[in-house]
Amino acid sequence: MKEKERTVFVCSDSVGETAEMVVLATIRQFNAYQTGIRRYSHVKSEEEISALMEEAARQGSFVAYTLVLPELREMIRLEGIRLQVITVDIMGPVMQAFIDVFNDSPKRKAGLLHQLDDEYYRRVEAIEFTVKCDDGKDMNAMHQADLVLLGVSRTSKTPLSIYLAHKGFKVCNYPIVPEVMPPLDILLKNKAKLVGLTMDAGHLAKIRFERLKAMGLPNGAKYASIERVVHELEFALELYKKLGCTVIDVTESAIEETAGLIMESCFRS
Secondary structure (H helix, E strand, C coil): CCCCCCEEEEEECCCCHHHHHHHHHHHHHCCCCCCEEEEECCCCCHHHHHHHHHHHHHHCCCEEEECCCHHHHHHHHHHHHHHCCCEEECCHHHHHHHHHHHCCCCCCCCCHHHCCCHHHHHHHHHHHHHHHCHHHCCHHHHHHCCEEEEECCCCCHHHHHHHHHHCCCCEEEEECECCECCCHHHHHHCHHHEEEEECCHHHHHHHHHHHHHHCCCCCCCHHHCHHHHHHHHHHHHHHHHHHCCEEEECCCCCHHHHHHHHHHHHCCC
16 A cells, blocks of 8 residues: 655745754654655745645644744644644744843844844855865965865765855865875865865765766776775775864765764864
């Protein structure tokens, strides 16, 4: 018998990205990758809430929401009780804790996370810089970077760089290949910014094998052989030791987890 499709509803008076990220993180905890997410963004009226809550009830789902206006939060709570739909307030408890502990008052304005302020333009600048400096394209700009990621092929240098750029960090990344000696003089001048990425050899060989298959290339290529992978990783680790840089193992780690480790290691106050 086919398993009933599961859908989680996400409701927000802004984009809905925060609630969706929380739901995605929860889905990963249950290995429930077939669970879908239906996002309702920019919800402004009680009529919209009633409609989405009715649909959630019909599908036997629950609703995760980020609503800053008290009347909308109360509406979704009451509709949840009426329709027997579980609702999860993502932001409300944190806002209340802020009020209780710091005796402060919220702005009650939706979309502040995405407003066009100085922080937004700083992130845009960081993303543009990071794209320009991807894969060692502009070594001369390294002195302007906040971070420099080093790693052999397929250790997630580029996606990790872009993720950190969205957090506002300017990132350069440089590919480590045994046949090409990296510019040690430039790297040593930026020693405090260096982060060396490594990975379990077997895991990396498997990733490279899948990459070859996706590109329609021969499976027996040297690039994905365990001998080649071990050689590259050993070369990289020796280089990291010589540079004295932070080393992070990215085996089985999500981009968000690795980024958290990097920020904790490199920007610890």
